Amino acid sequence: MAGHATLAKDFVANDERAHWHDKALWFVRHKRDNISHSLPEWETLRETASQVKLHTITHLAKYLEEFEANAKKLGVHVHWASNAAEHNEIVLRILQQHNVKRVVKSKSMLTEECHLNPHLEAAGMEVVDTDLGERIVQLQKEAPSHIVLPAIHIKKEEVGEVFHQFLDTEKGASDPGYLTEAARQHLRENFLAADAGITGVNFGIAATGGFVVCTNEGNADLGTALPNLHIACMGIEKLIPAPEHLSLFTRLLARSATGQPITTYTSHFHGPKPGGEMHIVLVDNGRSNILGSDEFRSSLSCIRCGACMNTCPVYRRSGGHSYQSTVPGPIGSILGPASDPAKHSSLPFACSLCGSCTDVCPVKIDLHHQLLTWRREIYVRGLLPLSKTFPMKVMSKVFQHPGLYAFGGGIARKALRVMPRWMIYNPLNSWGRKRELPEAPKESFRDLYKKRKRP
């Protein structure tokens, strides 16, 4: 499978657009900075939240059983799925038992990870993603490029085109207010016609058996308040022990994600609505494997705020689709290889190790350390391409022999000065792609040092 750098080629080729994407995300990062700096206890919040998450994942079996027992007391049907296929089958079975034809779904990265939509559609159901950004990418037949801002890579003119095609808006319209209103009308019809609502879960509460879903649009609420059937799909790492801990996460999530003080709707579900039915599907899909690793365990603490993406210089300049992973960016470059190291072996290298992700993470995941550790893992597992292993071997030899180093350096300095451009910037020189090589000095550091010592 093509690596991140190759997949990013098209995105990077459009310079103007790549800069526009970069700026849009930096704007969100900036909003996050402003609001986090306005809270004196920000660091205390992060540290406390980090401890709560680590506590929960190091006692995960206990909290899962507690959650299940309490959810059952509330009349909720609890299902367990070891992997994506089982999750999809469970959801399909529940829907079929209720003769469901039309489903509305709010944003859930887990159902993206499991590729639930195609599974339900193959069984003849209509699935409508109701988050505006997700609806846009769904109509464009694309995957989200960001976990919080699914359509961040799409320009308003393109949204206008898609809406003109599917929602009959005026041709050439690109005003976000007008387009959002059109989506509101279109999705209202879907909400009213739906037989079932599917949501993700932001936080599951072990002590009560309830769960929390956060949205700004209110789509998770409309999608579950109208139909009688609600299915919530939840990764097993989404648990927290008790309601008091929600105070930490509801304070951190939206501030880190979009710079808002809290999401518009922070909904607490405890059992089905009167006359309705509620199901929770608990999904492992590789999560329990990560639990065993001292290096990568804390990646299970992630609350999917997207702050690490917004700040990542590589993500901002290469776009979410170049990761080919449901969760892109720094956290995705850790979770991706954990689920399939061969498929995602290039992701830990799509990183400058600047550490900005670690600085903004609301639950203090040591993201850039884990990315570095993954690089070693990829090497140990023999998954590094020759383009990385061969130069490393050569450099290793050179660095071990000072004479060879001085000789090679001399040649390189000379070559960079005298060789014609087309020879230096040849297709094999990946360091010369989209950037200028440094100007070669006439003398090496050794030469200069020798001169300085001579009086």
Place this chain on the structure above:
Amino acid sequence: MSSRDTILKSINRHLVPAVPLPDMNQDWIKFDNPTEQFLTMLSAVGGRGEVVASLEDVSRKLHEEPHYDDAQQICSLVSGIDIASDKRIDLDAIDDPHDLKDVDFAIVPGEFAVAENGAIWVTDAVVRHKALYFIAQHVVIVVKASEILHNMHEAYPRTGLETDGFQQAPHFGVFISGPSKTADIEQSLVIGAHGARSLRVFLVEEMQN
């Protein structure tokens, strides 16, 4: 083996160093004037609010709301609000929440408000169809002026999630902070995504429970 057992076994096979729960009693933010802070945050998240003396003031001020006098359907869960009888929707007389699709205004009680983020805790304890909160075009929330808390750490014990109705009967509660919104098209903020197009909050000084 069931998937439940497989997953629990897969978790338990790892011997992981246990991390203790941290102390939740920290020096969390408080405000000199929580009411003022709440109103500032509410306006920052796109809502509008003010302190009024009584429910009569609410009834009077509602007519200043844009679209209120043109509304065809108004549903109030706050007793003591005057609504013309031809516009009034009786929630208890409605069996199917889909029939609420044309409600223009919902006037609902909030249990308490939170100063740090402009959020209000609303539950389905008094409402037959929680859909009302999300399907109405405009939402008005009425809260006792004395019920403003500083931060979310004060808020969660007040929700009663671990006690009250939540554990005795299925229940729903939501923090609402401003009207429904989205910025999914080029990061342009648009108010009125799927839910309420506007949110008006009245903090009422003299109000019975």
